[in-house]
Amino acid sequence: MAVLSAMLFGMAAPLSKLLLADLNYFLLAGLLYLGAAVGLLPFTFSRKRAKIHRIDERNIWRIFGSILFGGILGPVFLLLGLKIANAASVSLWLNLELVATAVLGWLFFKDHLDLRGWFSVGGAILAGVLITVHEGQSGLLAALFVTAACVCWGLDNHYTALIDAITPTQMTFLKGLIAGSINGVIGIFLAPSFPEFKIFAGALIVGVFCYGLSIVLYITAAHCLGATRSQILFSSAPFFGAFFSVFLLSEQLSWFQVVAALILAISIVSLILHKHSHGHGHTDSEHIHWHRHDDFHHTHEHVPPVSGGHVHPHKHKKLHHAHSHFPDLHHRHDHSEGNGKKSDKEQNEG
Numbered sequence: 001m002a003v004l005s006a007m008l009f010g011m012a013a014p015l016s017k018l019l020l021a022d023l024n025y026f027l028l029a030g031l032l033y034l035g036a037a038v039g040l041l042p043f044t045f046s047r048k049r050a051k052i053h054r055i056d057e058r059n060i061w062r063i064f065g066s067i068l069f070g071g072i073l074g075p076v077f078l079l080l081g082l083k084i085a086n087a088a089s090v091s092l093w094l095n096l097e098l099v100a101t102a103v104l105g106w107l108f109f110k111d112h113l114d115l116r117g118w119f120s121v122g123g124a125i126l127a128g129v130l131i132t133v134h135e136g137q138s139g140l141l142a143a144l145f146v147t148a149a150c151v152c153w154g155l156d157n158h159y160t161a162l163i164d165a166i167t168p169t170q171m172t173f174l175k176g177l178i179a180g181s182i183n184g185v186i187g188i189f190l191a192p193s194f195p196e197f198k199i200f201a202g203a204l205i206v207g208v209f210c211y212g213l214s215i216v217l218y219i220t221a222a223h224c225l226g227a228t229r230s231q232i233l234f235s236s237a238p239f240f241g242a243f244f245s246v247f248l249l250s251e252q253l254s255w256f257q258v259v260a261a262l263i264l265a266i267s268i269v270s271l272i273l274h275k276h277s278h279g280h281g282h283t284d285s286e287h288i289h290w291h292r293h294d295d296f297h298h299t300h301e302h303v304p305p306v307s308g309g310h311v312h313p314h315k316h317k318k319l320h321h322a323h324s325h326f327p328d329l330h331h332r333h334d335h336s337e338g339n340g341k342k343s344d345k346e347q348n349e350g
Contacts, residue, residue: 001217001220001221002217002218002221002230002234003233003234003236004217005213005215005218005221005234006214006234006235006236006240007237007240008209008213008217009210009211009214009218009234009237009240010091010237010239010240010241010242010244011206011209011240011241011244012032012206012211012241013087013241013245014087014091014244014245014249015210015244015248016032016078016079016082016206017082017087017249019199019203019206020079022195022196022199023191023195023203024187024190025076025079025080025083025187026076026184026186026187026190027183027186027188027190027191027195028187029075029076029079029180029187030179030180030181030182030183030184030185030186030187031180031184031187031203031204032075032180032203032206032210032211033071033075033175033176033177033179033180033211034176034177034181034184034207035180035203035204035205035206035207035208035212036173036207036212036213036215037172037173037175037176037177037180038207038212039209039212039213040172040212040216043169044170044173055166059164059165062159062162062163063163063171065155065159066156066163066171066175067174067175067179068179069153069155069159070152070153070155070156070157070160070175070179071156071175071176071179071180072179072182073148073149073152074152074153074156075149075183077145077148077152078090078094078149081093081143081144081149082142084138085135085138085139085142085143085146086135086245087241087251088242088245088246088249088251088253088257089134089135089139089142089257090142090146090241091237091240091241091242091244091245092128092131092238092241092242092257092260092261092264093131093132093150093238094146094149094150094237095124095127095238095267096125096146096147097149097150097153097154097157097234097235098120098124098232098235098267099121099124099150099154100147100151100153100154101153101158102117102120102121103121103154104151104154104158109158109162111158119270120232120267120270121267122267123263123264123266123270124235124263124264124267126260126263127261127263127264127267128143128260130256130257130259130260130263131143131256131257131260133256134254134256134257134260157218157222157230160218160222161219161222161223161230163219168216168220168223171216171219172212172215175215176211176212180207218230221233221234233268235264235267235268236268238261238264239261239264239265242257242261284315
């Protein structure tokens with residue numbers, strides 16, 4: 001799911017580059033996210049289990065942060081950078097989202113990052129520097145815009161990975177509807193005239209697939225793997241973006257871009273299979289998210305039996321155990337050195 005999400009999102013950069021010839025930044029950003037909402041509308045309210053059961057204060061703030069950073073600010077910063085730089089370069093710059101997600105996770109969201117993780121962060125930064133050199137003087141300003149977008153999406157990644165009151169589809173719909181409407185209204189106010197129908201429809205279609213479907217796939221993967229590990233897989237998006245930029249826009253790849261792509265690939269591979277294991281505790285909880293029954297946490301039964309991944313409200317009993325895990329929705333905790341024991345506060349937060 002994370003890789004398919006990356007492929008769809010990678011296509012967004014060259015397609016958006018084409019659309020920027022007729023649309024301003026805010027209007028295009030708004031249409032892309034409104035397209036995501038339109039595409040997900042039938043799925044958001046099609047099933048009884050998709051009903052919103054409860055949204056507590058913590059989840060309200062997480063949803064607000066996701067919409068603000070991921071839906072309103074991030075897309076506009078990206079389009080500002082895309083306007084003044086090659087789509088292939090912007091696509092490769094987007095690997096900085098890996099850096100932002102990892103560092104923000106380590107600083108604020110209890111996401112584990114070891115020496116191998118910092119090696120990946122350093123590799124992603126080096127790849128970004130090479131792309132900036134390739135783009136020349138205008139590349140610095142473009143890099144700053146794209147970096148700002150990546151920081152916004154890094155925050156968005158962590159907020160969405162922690163939301164457990166609504167389904168990924170519902171979250172994507174809310175983000176698309178609210179953020180798309182806000183940016184769309186600003187864009188219409190700034191536009192000298194309303195765009196042609198084919199341009200308008202084209203932007204919505206790109207939004208349906210490259211943003212809507214891509215985002216819901218990423219959120220689902222983030223619930224299973226944690227924000228940083230999902231982001232590592234999602235960081236293949238720059239490769240897809242560079243490929244489609246050459247294919248759709250006839251851009252030429254330089255050796256700077258090729259070397260940067262190689263460094264990025266090494267950075268991704270260095271963490272893609274990494275897990276860790278230690279003793280940790282879980283308190284009683286009730287939430288809703290995508291899950292399977294072949295892990296250590298979802299042992300509840302269904303009548304009739306259900307196989308594979310699915311979404312529904314469920315409860316967890318208090319538990320303390322040790323197993324190999326990612327920093328996913330159930331494993332947001334600090335780490336003790338040596339014996340793997342944790343303080344009472346850490347176990348309560350586990």
